[in-house]
Amino acid sequence: MATILHLETATTNCSVSIAKDGEMLVLKENNAANYSHSEQLHVFIKEALEEASLSFSDLDAVAISKGPGSYTGLRIGVSSAKGLCFSLDIPLISVPTLQSMAHQVDLKSGELVIPVLDARRMEVYSCVYNASYKEVRETRAEIIEEASFSEFVSDSKVYIIGSGAEKIRGVLEHPNFIFNESVVPSAKDMIQIALQKYQSNDFEDVAYFEPYYLKDFVFQQKKKKN
Known part of the structure; x- marks a missing residue:
């Protein structure tokens, strides 16, 4: 219990x-x-x-x-x-x-899901999961280009979900990519x-656990008005 x-x-x-x-x-x-x-x-x-x-x-x-x-x-x-x-x-x-996000897509055998969270400019946080929701490519912070995720395109659907999907949509053109930016x-x-x-008793050390930022925090200083 x-x-x-x-x-x-x-x-x-x-x-x-x-x-x-x-x-x-x-x-x-x-x-x-x-x-x-x-x-x-x-x-x-x-x-x-x-x-x-x-x-x-x-x-x-x-x-x-x-x-x-x-x-x-x-x-x-x-x-x-x-x-x-x-x-x-x-x-x-x-x-x-990203793993919990992946579970929002009901996958069939051979299909993949790529949760993407918007970072800065054309960069996203992403990871690739198979139909068993197992990681097939590690989490990365990456700049999206035309060739991004091309190695995962096959005859099966590849779902790209999350806040980063909106800016990716105009760059990746393969018909098997399916985008859904509404997933949070x-x-x-x-x-x-x-x-x-x-x-399985897979617990964190409460004293030392830190979030997985993936990137260093960048402080955005407000510009002074003239």
Whole structure:
């Protein structure tokens, strides 16, 4: 029996779910462009527990979407998850953000899914998964060109999903590429991955765990007005 709280803050979607033995009990989320995680995350956690008729003491673990993604969003989510694990003395589970996104596509044999999150300019964070949602190419930060992902094109469909799909659409022209930029990471898609990790005792060191930024944070300084 495992009751797990899942937190997803890697992108604009502030998302919280609670599942018991892999069955989702409640989902609270809001995809707002202004990154309202600092205001909404703890509210959603409290509301999710209340709707599920649970208390913090009923939780067996906390699962966090570890990235890649927004530097600020990841920091907020990981800090909250670690704080809960410390105070409740329960394990921390990390879920790769792109892997959970991949589960939003129902794949047939031979098909692939490439979750892509928008980075800067023509760059995206991407990873390639097969029909069993196993990684067939590691996560990268890469600049998209006409030849990008060409080695994965075959007679089967290749789904390119996520916020980076919009700017990729005009560069990759193979007819087997199928684009869906509306897919966002959600705590509901973390559930099965987190349960498998819980059952195999695949936990993070709460004291030392850090988000998977993939790239160094770049501070954008506002220009002074003349």
